[in-house]
Amino acid sequence: MTPRRPEAGLTAWMSAALLLCAAAAGVPDAKAQQVAVDDAAQAYRQIRIEVDYTPAEAIAGFEIWYADQAFESTGDAELHSTIRVADTSVLERALESVVFDRCWSNGLPIHRDAAGNPVVNPDATNWSCALSGMTPGTEQWIAVVPVGADGAPLADTESLQPVVGRTDVPDERTPPPNTRPVLYALSLVVLSTVALLLFLRRQDALQGRSKSRLAHIYVAPALIALATLTFYPIFYGIWLAFTNADQSRLGDEAWIGLANFATIFAGPGVWRVTLFTFVWALSNVLAHVMLGLALAVALDRRGLRGRMAYRTILLLPWAIPGYISVLAWNGMLQPDGLVNGMLGTAIDFFDGAGSARMVVILVNIWLGLPFMMMVFSGALQALPASMYEVAEVDGVSRWDQFRHLTLPNLKGTLVPVSLLGFIWTFNSFNTIYLLTRGNPYSGFGEPGATDTLITHVFAVAFEYGQYGVAAAWSVLIFLLLIGFSWAYLKRTRAMEAVA
Amino acid sequence: MSGVAHDSSGRAAGKPTLAERWYVPAEISALRVWLPFAALVNVLILGGEALRGNAAGMSGTLTAIVLLNSLYVALQNDARRWRRTASRIFATVALIHGALFPLWRDISLYDLWAVSWLVVPAGLSLYWLSTGLSGAWCAGASDARAAELGLARNRRLAPKLEAFGLHVFLLHAVALVVAPVVWIVDVSISPGNILGGAIFDAFSLEHFYAVLGGEAFWLWTSNSLVVALGTTLVGLLLAIPAGYAFSRYQFAGRKGAMFVFMLIQMFPGIIILVPYFMVMKTLGLLNTSIGLIVAYSVTALPLCVWMLKGFFDAVPRALEEAALLDGCNRVEVFFFVVLPLSLPAVAITALFSFLTAWNEFLLALVFNTSNDAYTLPVGLASMIPATNQLWGDFAAASIVVSIPVVVLFVLFQRSLIQGMSAGSVKG
Numbered sequence: 001m002t003p004r005r006p007e008a009g010l011t012a013w014m015s016a017a018l019l020l021c022a023a024a025a026g027v028p029d030a031k032a033q034q035v036a037v038d039d040a041a042q043a044y045r046q047i048r049i050e051v052d053y054t055p056a057e058a059i060a061g062f063e064i065w066y067a068d069q070a071f072e073s074t075g076d077a078e079l080h081s082t083i084r085v086a087d088t089s090v091l092e093r094a095l096e097s098v099v100f101d102r103c104w105s106n107g108l109p110i111h112r113d114a115a116g117n118p119v120v121n122p123d124a125t126n127w128s129c130a131l132s133g134m135t136p137g138t139e140q141w142i143a144v145v146p147v148g149a150d151g152a153p154l155a156d157t158e159s160l161q162p163v164v165g166r167t168d169v170p171d172e173r174t175p176p177p178n179t180r181p182v183l184y185a186l187s188l189v190v191l192s193t194v195a196l197l198l199f200l201r202r203q204d205a206l207q208g209r210s211k212s213r214l215a216h217i218y219v220a221p222a223l224i225a226l227a228t229l230t231f232y233p234i235f236y237g238i239w240l241a242f243t244n245a246d247q248s249r250l251g252d253e254a255w256i257g258l259a260n261f262a263t264i265f266a267g268p269g270v271w272r273v274t275l276f277t278f279v280w281a282l283s284n285v286l287a288h289v290m291l292g293l294a295l296a297v298a299l300d301r302r303g304l305r306g307r308m309a310y311r312t313i314l315l316l317p318w319a320i321p322g323y324i325s326v327l328a329w330n331g332m333l334q335p336d337g338l339v340n341g342m343l344g345t346a347i348d349f350f351d352g353a354g355s356a357r358m359v360v361i362l363v364n365i366w367l368g369l370p371f372m373m374m375v376f377s378g379a380l381q382a383l384p385a386s387m388y389e390v391a392e393v394d395g396v397s398r399w400d401q402f403r404h405l406t407l408p409n410l411k412g413t414l415v416p417v418s419l420l421g422f423i424w425t426f427n428s429f430n431t432i433y434l435l436t437r438g439n440p441y442s443g444f445g446e447p448g449a450t451d452t453l454i455t456h457v458f459a460v461a462f463e464y465g466q467y468g469v470a471a472a473w474s475v476l477i478f479l480l481l482i483g484f485s486w487a488y489l490k491r492t493r494a495m496e497a498v499a
Numbered sequence: 500m501s502g503v504a505h506d507s508s509g510r511a512a513g514k515p516t517l518a519e520r521w522y523v524p525a526e527i528s529a530l531r532v533w534l535p536f537a538a539l540v541n542v543l544i545l546g547g548e549a550l551r552g553n554a555a556g557m558s559g560t561l562t563a564i565v566l567l568n569s570l571y572v573a574l575q576n577d578a579r580r581w582r583r584t585a586s587r588i589f590a591t592v593a594l595i596h597g598a599l600f601p602l603w604r605d606i607s608l609y610d611l612w613a614v615s616w617l618v619v620p621a622g623l624s625l626y627w628l629s630t631g632l633s634g635a636w637c638a639g640a641s642d643a644r645a646a647e648l649g650l651a652r653n654r655r656l657a658p659k660l661e662a663f664g665l666h667v668f669l670l671h672a673v674a675l676v677v678a679p680v681v682w683i684v685d686v687s688i689s690p691g692n693i694l695g696g697a698i699f700d701a702f703s704l705e706h707f708y709a710v711l712g713g714e715a716f717w718l719w720t721s722n723s724l725v726v727a728l729g730t731t732l733v734g735l736l737l738a739i740p741a742g743y744a745f746s747r748y749q750f751a752g753r754k755g756a757m758f759v760f761m762l763i764q765m766f767p768g769i770i771i772l773v774p775y776f777m778v779m780k781t782l783g784l785l786n787t788s789i790g791l792i793v794a795y796s797v798t799a800l801p802l803c804v805w806m807l808k809g810f811f812d813a814v815p816r817a818l819e820e821a822a823l824l825d826g827c828n829r830v831e832v833f834f835f836v837v838l839p840l841s842l843p844a845v846a847i848t849a850l851f852s853f854l855t856a857w858n859e860f861l862l863a864l865v866f867n868t869s870n871d872a873y874t875l876p877v878g879l880a881s882m883i884p885a886t887n888q889l890w891g892d893f894a895a896a897s898i899v900v901s902i903p904v905v906v907l908f909v910l911f912q913r914s915l916i917q918g919m920s921a922g923s924v925k926g
Contacts, residue, residue: 113884182781200752207751214829215748218740219756222800225737229797230763233771233778240774295672298665305662312909313673316680319908321858323876324897327883328679331686331694331890338682341695342609345551366675374916398661427767429861434880454769461773462865474770485765489758 035144037165038128045136047165050128051144057122059085060149065160066142068135074145074157080131082147084113088121089441103129108444109465139166185236186228193227194220234478240471247465260472273447273456280361280452281425285418287365292372293410297402299373300380311377318370326434329363333435353440353449360450364431372421379413380406419488423481429454453477522646524633525653527574529660530624534571537620538564544613548604559596559603563617566593570624580639587628587637593621687894694890706895716896718871719878722788723857726874729792730856731849734799739845742807743833747816760801768798768861776865786872791863795856803848806918810844811837847914850907857904875900 033053051062061084065077083103088111103110103118105127110118120127134140141162146154201216241260245253264270295314299307317325332338335346349359383406391401407414432438432455438448445464447456453473461470541564548556566589573586597618604610627633632649635641641649681698689696690703710716744750745757775794776785784790814837822832838845860876867873873881879900882893908915 179781179783182778197752200750203751209749209751212748212750215744215750215753218744218748222737222741222804223756225797226759226763226800229775229793230771233774236774236778237771240777245777295669298669301662301665303658303662304665310669310673312912314669314676315909315912316676316905319905319912320680320901321876321904323858323860323880324683324901325679327880327893328683328897330883331894332679332682334694337694338678342607343547343551344605344607344609347550378916423765427769429767429769434860454767457769458772458861461776467773467777470773474773478766478770481766481770485762488765489761 033144033146035142035163037142037163039165043130043167045134045167046130046132047134047140047142047167048128048130049142049144049163049165050126052126053146055122055125058148058154059146060151061085061147062127063145063147063153064129064131064142065145065162066131066134066140067162068138068140070141071143071162072158072160074143074153074160077141077143077160077162080133080142081129082117083110083127083129084117084119085122085124086113086119088119103127134165134167136167139164185232189227189232190224193224197223237471237474240468241475242472243468245467245471247467253468256468260468261476263469264472264476267445269442269446273451273453276357276450277426277452277454279357280364281422283361284364284368284425285421287361288368288372288421289414289418291365292369293376293414295369295373296376296380297406299377302385314373315370317367318374322367322430323434325367326363326431329366330435333359350436350439356436356440356450360432360435363435364425364428367431368421368425372417375413375417376410379410383409416488416491419484419491423484423488426452426481426484427454428452429458433458522636522641522649522653524627524631524636524649525656525660526623526627526633527636528653528657529664530620530627531571531574533620533664534567534574534624537616538567538571540616541567544616547609547613553604555603559600560613562596563593566596567617567620570621574624583628583637583639587625590621590625590628593617594625597621683894683897686890687898689891692888692890706891707899710892710896710899715870715873715878716899719873719875720900722872723875725788726791726795726863727853727856729788730795730799731852733792733796734803734852735845735849737796737800738803738807738848739838741804743811743837745804745808746811747819760804763801772861772865775862779866785866786869788872790866791856791874794862794866795859796852798859798862799852799855803852806848806851807841807844809918810841810848813844814840843914844918847911847918850911851915851918854904854908 033051036050036052038048038050049064053059061082063074063082064080065071065074066080067077069076071077105111105120105124110120110127110129113119118127118129131142141164143160143162145157145160148154197216197220201213204212204216240253242255242257243253244256244259298304299311299314304310333349334340335348339349340346347355349355387405388401391405396404432450432452436448436450438451438455438459440449442448445460447459451459454477457470457473457477460466460473541560545557545560545564548560570586570589570593573582573589575582597614600610600614600617604614628637632641632645632652635645636649685698686692686694687706688699688703689701690705745753779785779790779794784793818836818840819832822836823829827835858876859874860880863874863877864880867877870878870881875896879893879896882889882896
């Protein structure tokens with residue numbers, strides 16, 4: 001599927017244009033409309049129609065009627081589908097293959113509403129749809145009727161002049177994509193992992209470590225799985241970053257050098273989205289660490305009543321599936337939601353860039369707090385109680401105890417946990433996607449106001465279908481994260497623990 | 500405390516006495532902590548008033564902040580006597596200002612809560628500044644004997660006051676945590692799709708009937724179950740041997756392999772999502788359970804391996820050595836000695852992979868484009884698109900989905916958290 005209208009299709013229009021409504025229906029607002037069948041774009045059981053029209057306020061939608069014989073009245077035809085006219089800025093362009101009837105408007109994939117129905121913007125001047133479910137090899141009559149806001153047709157539905165189209169693509173399944181290259185690459189990865197393990201095993205044997213003969217066999221399944229499903233995709237992704245892969249080119253992408261990276265850095269909002277990603281991750285980690293530490297210290301107090309109850313309740317944001325709590329906050333923050341209800345206001349928090357950013361950060365703080373709380377709780381419990389008893393006897397105030405005893409002793413936990421929290425928040429997707437989808441909208445192809453690098457890559461890949469560009473973004477994120485992880489692993493001295 | 504010697508001359512007019520220097524009633528110490536905190540909360544409330552665009556509320560809250568801060572300053576240790584008198588005046592004014600709140604804010608639950616952050620600190624201050632030992636301290640009437648008594652009393656009172664403050668703090672945290680839960684329950688049992696309004700004002704089970712009576716929910720549940728159970732099974736089959744090998748054997752490449760397992764956790768799914776998607780599409784694994792099972796078992800694998808390694812480390816080696824001496828071979832030792840002993844740990848790891856798969860959203864969103872293949876997370880999220888939002892049905896479904904997960908999590912929280920931090924934090 002390509003979002004651009006194929007040039008060949010333009011020349012191959014065969015059916016005559018026809019005037020449908022306007023004067024006949026006596027509605028002055030309904031303007032001329034041209035329906036044509038694009039024969040070059042016929043596909044299996046699909047007929048593609050092109051509709052050019054003058055936008056008018058009265059048009060609230062289009063009904064597509066069809067029959068396998070000529071008809072004049074909608075009574076003799078069947079309703080194929082409807083297209084609404086509405087503001088599309090709040091909607092999204094459908095993922096590929098979500099819906100059967102692929103539609104375009106002004107050359108781009110059409111927006112979809114919740115029910116999957118296509119929606120065109122009021123400003124659009126044309127749309128086209130590949131109507132599915134057409135019987136191959138027979139002529140099909142198709143008519144498009146504009147309808148008003150009340151659902152009443154704006155054209156005379158008794159004297160329609162349908163266009164004729166047919167699809168002659170034979171009744172057989174499209175051949176499956178060529179799996180050979182992928183299978184070849186996967187087996188190569190498996191074989192090289194096995195070879196590596198055999199080599200390591202031999203080394204052990206040479207060094208006379210006979211006791212660990214079985215170790216490599218034990219590790220093999222996990223390592224092979226990791227190699228095929230993590231390393232291979234990483235390298236495949238790096239290759240994709242230098243190709244023109246997109247929705248229409250699957251498996252036959254071509255090398256285009258650094259063009260994708262040029263696209264990224266020339267695109268609008270690159271630095272804005274990067275900056276917001278850092279603001280997002282840093283503010284979250286700061287709040288998580290400070291509040292988590294405060295809660296952990298509060299819960300750690302000796303003789304606190306109801307400690308188990310508090311602990312259990314405060315763990316809820318961790319225990320409840322994340323997507324559910326994020327969607328719950330989404331509902332609570334709606335203009336008619338609970339938060340506005342309590343404040344007695346009707347603010348749309350997701351409307352302005354500033355407030356939307358604030359909201360996504362606050363909700364994510366709520367979501368991630370229990371993890372930090374529990375980590376610090378665990379670390380606090382490991383501190384000797386006698387230390388605090390001595391301090392108590394010496395009359396050291398609580399604050400000074402915290403500052404001079406607790407904090408220095410927690411440093412070993414604090415630093416790695418903050419780094420880990422930073423990486424996790426940096427990588428998080430659900431909160432932003434389920435709250436705002438990156439909106440407020442900033443323009444087609446541009447990151448939204450609340451998009452982070454991660455959610456933006458998702459949009460580039462699966463909403464705009466630009467796999468190559470998305471892969472290039474992934475490579476950049478990968479490089480950033482290698483830096484962070486290196487810092488983290490160095491701090492945790494993971495290597496020493498391993499050895 | 501070094502200044503004590505210089506002040507030992509007694510009660511010069513307006514100067515604190517030795518007793519006063521040494522002795523501060525526990526109530527006053529508590530107020531010194533609580534008042535700035537209350538002022539801080541009022542700053543947040545001020546933000547709320549700004550959101551409302553309520554000018555009277557903003558000036559009222561601003562006044563409250565000023566009063567609470569003045570009170571705090573007046574209660575400082577080196578306070579002259581006139582400042583203590585001033586503290587009573589500030590407390591009285593703050594209390595009156597708070598009592599008159601209907602003049603500058605609405606009367607709603609939120610407003611009552613907001614104003615309580617002025618009335619309660621002011622009221623407590625006034626009460627303590629006027630009565631008992633703290634009242635005497637405030638009046639400058641505490642002598643050496645009163646201080647002696649007071650110090651003993653402080654030892655009893657201070658922990659109670661501290662506990663009170665902690666409970667206030669924790670209860671606020673609890674309220675924030677519980678709010679979405681209460682909201683979901685309320686929406687699920689309210690008729691229609693009302694997002695705000697009074698809590699628990701109507702009752703209807705229509706949403707539960709709609710969700711549980713519909714086909715989609717059960718389809719999504721069975722998809723999720725297949726995927727989560729499959730992930731658990733495959734994940735454990737891969738992770739158990741690897742965890743055991745890392746725990747027990749020294750072998751060439753061990754260090755490198757463990758490092759790789761650690762490193763992989765740091766990378767977000769999104770960077771391999773595009774190639775993943777293309778591989779799955781080529782192999783025809785989109786919209787199948789197998790595609791998700793394979794992907795999930797590998798994403799959860801590193802943490803599972805680390806968890807299991809930690810658990811196996813805790814199984815004493817002496818048992819294995821004894822079994823070896825008794826003629827078991829290595830494989831038998833693993834299956835008949837180590838595995839039964841670490842069964843609880845394996846169960847925890849299984850629970851962890853199950854929960855991960857059960858709650859995962861991103862991969863399921865990308866790999867499942869057909870409604871029939873949705874797992875619960877994607878299915879539930881699909882109830883709330885930009886238009887036609889079925890909040891009531893979503894809330895009902897969320898409750899049904901969450902309850903088992905939350906119960907499992909709470910029951911096994913200790914072991915789960917221990918295992919997870921073993922894999923990520925301890926290193």
